[in-house]
Amino acid sequence: MGMSEQEKLCNRPIGVFDSGVGGLTVAREIMRQLPNERIVYFGDTARVPYGSKSKDTVTKYSRQIVRFLQTQDVKAIVAACNTASAYALDELEQETDVPIIGVVKPGAKAAIEATRNGKIGVIATEATVSSGIYNRYIKENDENVTVLSKACPLFVPLVEEGLWEDPVTDEIAERYLTELIDVGIDTLILGCTHYPMIRAAIGRIMGESVTLVNPAYETARELKQLLHDNGLESGHRPGLGTELYRFFVSDAADKFQKFANSILTYGILSAKVIAIDKY
Amino acid sequence: MGMSEQEKLCNRPIGVFDSGVGGLTVAREIMRQLPNERIVYFGDTARVPYGSKSKDTVTKYSRQIVRFLQTQDVKAIVAACNTASAYALDELEQETDVPIIGVVKPGAKAAIEATRNGKIGVIATEATVSSGIYNRYIKENDENVTVLSKACPLFVPLVEEGLWEDPVTDEIAERYLTELIDVGIDTLILGCTHYPMIRAAIGRIMGESVTLVNPAYETARELKQLLHDNGLESGHRPGLGTELYRFFVSDAADKFQKFANSILTYGILSAKVIAIDKY
16 A cells, blocks of 8 residues: 555654754654654764854754755754754755754743743853843743843763762752842753753752743644644654664764663664765 | 075974864973974864764864864974874874874873882773773883773863862862772873863872873973984074964864963964864
8 A cells, every 4th residue: 555645745754953962852852742753863973062162163064964864855854952053043944945943942932931020041052152042032022031041061061971960960050050040030941952861950959939941842842833834744653664763973873872772761773873074 | 594495394383283272281381392393283173072982083083184284384293182192193194294193102101101009090081091092002111010091071071161170170080080099000191181281189189199190291202302303303493473383273263262371371362263174
């Protein structure tokens, strides 16, 4: 029994990319909320991290990844990296004929809905903070909201070192977050895909009255809506023998696989290394 | 008055490269010990760090940098990065017609001279530790020496965050170094060019009886010898109007400049960004 043209279009995978492993928290949420969708994930492990790099470099790297994902016949792309979303999304949207969404807009939207006192905090990489993009999106939607951003450069290395529950992580988190507590924010956006891994530590320091927003959840919701609006939803779970999830990296596949298996409930059998700078 | 051919050859600069800013500690030592020599420094700030990447990727990146440095007419090249020295030096030496030295051999040699009890510790990036290169060099020179290596992935981000004198750095250093203390090493190689910046913290934890070896010092000495042996020493300090030191990076020149000026006594006026992946 053959598929109709429409079924073939809808059967194509979602492309998800990140500078490394952080975007797996977004992939995980897509797997949970959209179980019928296939995913092609790319992690740029040869050039990670993006958060300390310039707009030009991040845009160039993101463009190469989008070109690679298009060779995989994706029906939509998720920039599951706040830095790439902040620096490169506008240009990528203009250049690319498949729909692309980032993690920043969904996160900003959720924070506006969550805040009661109009004071939103954003923690992110240096690059995302410098871009001022959360501030811009939030102000565009509600100019009465105050946004306070704080770069937390040590969070990514602490997460990658596995210190998710550790007094050192608590100590560093306390230093970074004190000024956000002092100004009385009631909502905090976890503006880097690594940060949900230390959500517990951040929550302990911020206290129960502060709502933590994980853009991964909102991004998966927005993707669902986007697929629906474009008639691109997969109507059924791909059958046995179909590769539901595929993983590509630019370096060190073994290390990626190990980290991925600590984040995803779905076990990754392998990740394939590709030469991303050729795209 | 024109220069002789030999003077022109000797007047060419030394190429020094690193994945980022760490190699500046080696450049600083070359400036100090070889004040007559010009330097062209390259920091691969678009692809930093190397310490978590694979041999293939580090070799490819190092090869591109060597090609770039050769366009700058260098008379010798210093791989001022332990990871590049560990993974790429053998291949680069074979491919390149100017002499190349790394930081690993000089550091290993100095440690063998320093140890009294034959127990040497090495702290370095994951990549350098995985390569086993310090162990190999030391054993080749003295098979009775015991070498204990320990990867310290958080040291680079802590240094880059500026926490050179900080209880958190002390706490992390204590965790990493305890097992080296327990086995009774009397000599410790600072096997990553960032580590001399937290030498004081490392020294406090190891205690006064442990000799800390900074390969930067030995590397500059070995470079001096190499230039002498090849008749390539510059006989006099370059005159006014000559660009004594030039700095190139692959990204974020401003940030590099700021960091460089905190390390070097010589003030850097500017660093030029080049597209290293074109080489």
